[in-house]
Amino acid sequence: MKLKPHTLSATEAARYIASGQLKSAQLVQSCLSHISETDGAVHAWAHLDAEAALAQAASCDALRQKGLATGPLHGIPVALKDIIDTRDMPTERGTPIFKHRQSEDDARIVEMLREAGAVIMGKTVTTELAFVHANETRNPHNPDHSPGGSSSGSAAAVAAGHVPLAIGTQTNGSVIRPASFCGTFGFKPTRGMIPRTGVLQTSVSLDQIGTFARTLEDAALLADVIAAYDQRDPESFANARPAMAKGTAQNAPVDPDFIWFDLPFNDRLSEAAREGLDGVMEIMGPRVTRMEPADQLSNLVAVQARIHEYEIAQHQAEVFDTYWDQISDTLKPIITRARQISKTEYEDALAVKASAEVFFDDFFTDYDAIIAPAAAGEAPRFGAGTGDPIFCTLWTLAGLPCVTLPLLVGETGLPIGVQLIGPAQKDDRLLRTARWLQNHIAAAAA
Amino acid sequence: MKLKPHTLSATEAARYIASGQLKSAQLVQSCLSHISETDGAVHAWAHLDAEAALAQAASCDALRQKGLATGPLHGIPVALKDIIDTRDMPTERGTPIFKHRQSEDDARIVEMLREAGAVIMGKTVTTELAFVHANETRNPHNPDHSPGGSSSGSAAAVAAGHVPLAIGTQTNGSVIRPASFCGTFGFKPTRGMIPRTGVLQTSVSLDQIGTFARTLEDAALLADVIAAYDQRDPESFANARPAMAKGTAQNAPVDPDFIWFDLPFNDRLSEAAREGLDGVMEIMGPRVTRMEPADQLSNLVAVQARIHEYEIAQHQAEVFDTYWDQISDTLKPIITRARQISKTEYEDALAVKASAEVFFDDFFTDYDAIIAPAAAGEAPRFGAGTGDPIFCTLWTLAGLPCVTLPLLVGETGLPIGVQLIGPAQKDDRLLRTARWLQNHIAAAAA
Incomplete structure (x- = not known):
């Protein structure tokens, strides 16, 4: 070989x-x-x-x-x-x-x-x-x-x-x-x-x-x-x-249909990411429907944070109690804040999470996948954090399958992914749709 | 339907x-x-x-x-x-x-x-x-x-x-x-x-x-x-x-080769079982080699009993200690006897078991499967126990894969199985061999 x-x-x-x-x-x-x-x-x-x-x-x-x-x-x-x-x-x-x-x-x-x-x-x-x-x-x-x-x-x-x-x-x-x-x-x-x-x-x-x-x-x-x-x-x-x-x-039996949500936090996208995604969606043409969703959707970001922070503070309470001096200064303020979240606030957040699952489920009767950014753009500089996770928050909260394809490159030469999200437990269908997109973009580029 | x-x-x-x-x-x-x-x-x-x-x-x-x-x-x-x-x-x-x-x-x-x-x-x-x-x-x-x-x-x-x-x-x-x-x-x-x-x-x-x-x-x-x-x-x-x-x-790529051991306890076979097995082996002709194995092979029956009895007495000690009066009169004498087995006797038995595994492994270089009775013959009358397990003892002790095919019928109309035993972890090959035998017997009967 x-x-x-x-x-x-x-x-x-x-x-x-x-x-x-x-x-x-x-x-x-x-x-x-x-x-x-x-x-x-x-x-x-x-x-x-x-x-x-x-x-x-x-x-x-x-x-x-x-x-x-x-x-x-x-x-x-x-x-x-x-x-x-x-x-x-x-x-x-x-x-x-x-x-x-x-x-x-x-x-x-x-x-x-x-x-x-x-x-x-x-x-x-x-x-x-x-x-x-x-x-x-x-x-x-x-x-x-x-x-x-x-x-x-x-x-x-x-x-x-x-x-x-x-x-x-x-x-x-x-x-x-x-x-x-x-x-x-x-x-x-x-x-x-x-x-x-x-x-x-x-x-x-x-x-x-x-x-x-x-x-x-x-x-x-x-x-x-x-x-x-x-x-x-x-x-x-x-x-x-x-x-x-x-x-x-698998080959998609018909060309799949995608939905794109114009979410308020999309203004955090880098220019390269925005242009790249626009280019992808231009190639996809009528296969993508752009939708301005209800405002409540971006509220889910706070719901995710409440559940995540409350639970890590609970699950790892012993670690934080015993080794507080060895916790980073990045994490300390988050845990301190997390400990202020009441059980009621947490339980309310879980209820909203459950309703979000039902909300997204409905879309997949009409659409094969959601298309979305995978991140705000190119990787941040080393030392400036690990990047903004907000473009993943909603789908992770709802437990939906997500896949990112490395389809774009930023000006600096750093890669940028395109994310697809599918219906729960139909991961095979999401991957089939992802393959369709990959082939479709490759054919357009050829 | x-x-x-x-x-x-x-x-x-x-x-x-x-x-x-x-x-x-x-x-x-x-x-x-x-x-x-x-x-x-x-x-x-x-x-x-x-x-x-x-x-x-x-x-x-x-x-x-x-x-x-x-x-x-x-x-x-x-x-x-x-x-x-x-x-x-x-x-x-x-x-x-x-x-x-x-x-x-x-x-x-x-x-x-x-x-x-x-x-x-x-x-x-x-x-x-x-x-x-x-x-x-x-x-x-x-x-x-x-x-x-x-x-x-x-x-x-x-x-x-x-x-x-x-x-x-x-x-x-x-x-x-x-x-x-x-x-x-x-x-x-x-x-x-x-x-x-x-x-x-x-x-x-x-x-x-x-x-x-x-x-x-x-x-x-x-x-x-x-x-x-x-x-x-x-x-x-x-x-x-x-x-x-x-x-x-799967189809066997070539006709498989079988070995039959003439074990001393084969004299426990019923007439119907013996005749049935002889008939099967007659159909198989040169595909079966009959072999008189070393005497030690039947000693393995005692080795199995020692391990089985010692271990059940140990694993379920609490049950026997606490509920002795609810244990059947069939099991009581076995557990009483089991409690007399020393740790050394048990460990010696485990060592023999290990050597038996190596012993059988060697046969599968030349033979695809061992052919053997599945039981002594037809089912015993209700109330007269569950039948003699001796025709399974050696293979179970050695951990080999075993399959029984319902190929024979006794004079009373009760079924009698034919057992095949294969090499460890090659269960797929044993099953392929079993399918060959099933087809071969069906073809001869047709």
């Missing part, structure tokens, strides 16, 4: 490994070499043990040699955000408070990754407790810029070509936004699709798991592997999971 | 439900009617709540109506041996000690069944604590006979046409033997294939989960749905699971 294996997509690499043209050990070694050449500038990794990764790869190769069954990610390296527990690596949650913290068990999704044959490559840098305070990761496209957050290292590792696949989490915009900033695909399935047992709980009502990849199909393939019902996760639903990778390979 | 839905195989019913020709509610209602007509004589059910089953079916039909994803068992009723925990039904373990016992959680396999869309139909009668003492279930072919045990009700429910699918467990011969007595397919996959979290622990080293169905494909389909890695189960392995239903649909 002449190509450097680390440049392959997961789908391609899995096919080569299955047919014997590539060994997992070669792929993992190629990734490790590329990481050691480039991570000095990126700092995507919180924990990386080359020997342990190579040992897993060798064991994958040995299983295949013995003719035993192989899973859909057999021998493929996957990076995990450093809030996802692994029984054989530390999980430090982006804070010195949890330095060297070692869980006893694997997170439920790690168990599923192991069964699928994945090589658990290591842990990627997260913001402090997966919230606002950034850590050391830089944007691989330009180290003077942020990769976004909170899944900073997962987005950066995939964008930098360190691994074909990474897992992150999104409570507000922490998968879609960094994917947009780093120019990868980012996919956050329907809330409850992917079990969270063994993942740091920041907000039981809002925390959702998502995937990063360099192709749409890969992002969906990884989501397929980690999607399951888990009775230990209160948001997990007991229904069958849609076949997501298959969704990306 | 003119056929009574309860007579359909699970595979057929799933296809009809997927295509909209059949509703789950119709299928479940058909099963419930047939149960109410016939279970008076069979007593397969320990717990059956018609309303709850119909509610699950209605919810399956509603999900499909909404266009949501459906799993491989969408709307298909499945029966569970009454030692498998369900959060919405009692699990009484075949003893008055656990009358009305209600678990908080679902067993791991129940979680997977729900995700696959199955209707959890109810609980089937088990022997006392899934060991030797029989309960009230009768053989559906002749109520004067036992259905075997310990998965008595699961085998009887499938044989009687109450449900297309049922789950049982085997620590010695408790899936294969009742399947043989009741004339169903019985499939016990490789040890560690199916997670046991939430299933009564009688022997951590030996307990294994298996399936009952009226077709080979169905038995494999159900095994596919409940096969997964589970870190909470110490015997569960982290590798990918073979595609078992696919295995039953």
Whole structure:
């Protein structure tokens, strides 16, 4: 194989490994070499043990040699955000408070990754407790810029070509936004699709798991592997999971219809983002309907904040009580404010959230997907925060599946994503629609 | 549909439900009617709540109506041996000690069944604590006979046409033997294939989960749905699971080779079983090699008993200590004896078990499967125990995948199974071999 294996997509690499043209050990070694050449500038990794990764790869190769069954990610390296527990690596949650913290068990999704044959490559840098305070990761496209957050290292590792696949989490915009900033695909399935047992709980009502990849199909393939019902996760639903990778390979039976909401906070878009999105929608022509929604829609931003802040203050009360002096100055004022939210205010916010879910559900009778910005524009400068999550807030609050496609480039050369949002539990249909858009834009550009 | 839905195989019913020709509610209602007509004589059910089953079916039909994803068992009723925990039904373990016992959680396999869309139909009668003492279930072919045990009700429910699918467990011969007595397919996959979290622990080293169905494909389909890695189960392995239903649909690339062991305890076979097996092997001709194995092989029977008895006495010590007066007179002497087994004797037995695994592994370089009796012959009379498990002991001890095919009939009209045993973790290959045998015998009979 002449190509450097680390440049392959997961789908391609899995096919080569299955047919014997590539060994997992070669792929993992190629990734490790590329990481050691480039991570000095990126700092995507919180924990990386080359020997342990190579040992897993060798064991994958040995299983295949013995003719035993192989899973859909057999021998493929996957990076995990450093809030996802692994029984054989530390999980430090982006804070010195949890330095060297070692869980006893694997997170439920790690168990599923192991069964699928994945090589658990290591842990990627997260913001402090997966919230606002950034850590050391830089944007691989330009180290003077942020990769976004909170899944900073997962987005950066995939964008930098360190691994074909990474897992992150999104409570507000922490998968879609960094994917947009780093120019990868980012996919956050329907809330409850992917079990969270063994993942740091920041907000039981809002925390959702998502995937990063360099192709749409890969992002969906990884989501397929980690999607399951888990009775230990209160948001997990007991229904069958849609076949997501298959969704990306389907042709839409008719051209899909999209809706765009002219939301008041759209004035926060950068010029490049606005122009780029206008260009995309021009190409889409009559397939997009622009709508000025009721004012209440932007009120949902405050509702999200109330739930998120109230819940993190509750869930992590012990951490804040015990280690307050080790909490960043970025997070402290938020937690102080969060502690002022009354139970009634919180419960009212949950009720509004429930009504928002019903509100959005209605749109999908007439439209296949919502089209929206993935972020305000290009990645902010390093040190100036991880970017504004507001363009993800509404959809995450409503638990809808979201995907970002790296379709645009800003003036500085930094990527900008375009977000699509679909109906709950119909993630396969959203991905089919995303594929349509991708093909449609490519055809127009050709 | 003119056929009574309860007579359909699970595979057929799933296809009809997927295509909209059949509703789950119709299928479940058909099963419930047939149960109410016939279970008076069979007593397969320990717990059956018609309303709850119909509610699950209605919810399956509603999900499909909404266009949501459906799993491989969408709307298909499945029966569970009454030692498998369900959060919405009692699990009484075949003893008055656990009358009305209600678990908080679902067993791991129940979680997977729900995700696959199955209707959890109810609980089937088990022997006392899934060991030797029989309960009230009768053989559906002749109520004067036992259905075997310990998965008595699961085998009887499938044989009687109450449900297309049922789950049982085997620590010695408790899936294969009742399947043989009741004339169903019985499939016990490789040890560690199916997670046991939430299933009564009688022997951590030996307990294994298996399936009952009226077709080979169905038995494999159900095994596919409940096969997964589970870190909470110490015997569960982290590798990918073979595609078992696919295995039953494959053609063997060349005619497979079988080995038959002339074991000393083969003199316990009934005349009908011996003649039937000889007939099968005559049809197979040179494909079967008969071998007289080393004497040590039959010593493994004592090794199995030592591990099984030592472990149940340990795992269930609290039950025996607290409720001794409610333990049957069949089980009491076994537990009394078990308590005399020393830790050293037990550890020696585990060491022999490990060497037996290596011993059998070697045979599968030259042979595709071991062919063996599934039981000593026809089902014993009701009241005379649940039959001799010795024809399953060696393979269960070694953790090998086993399947029984209902190929023979005794003089009394009672069915007799033929057992095939394959290499560990290659359950798909065993099932492919089983399909070959089934076709080969059918062709010879035609």
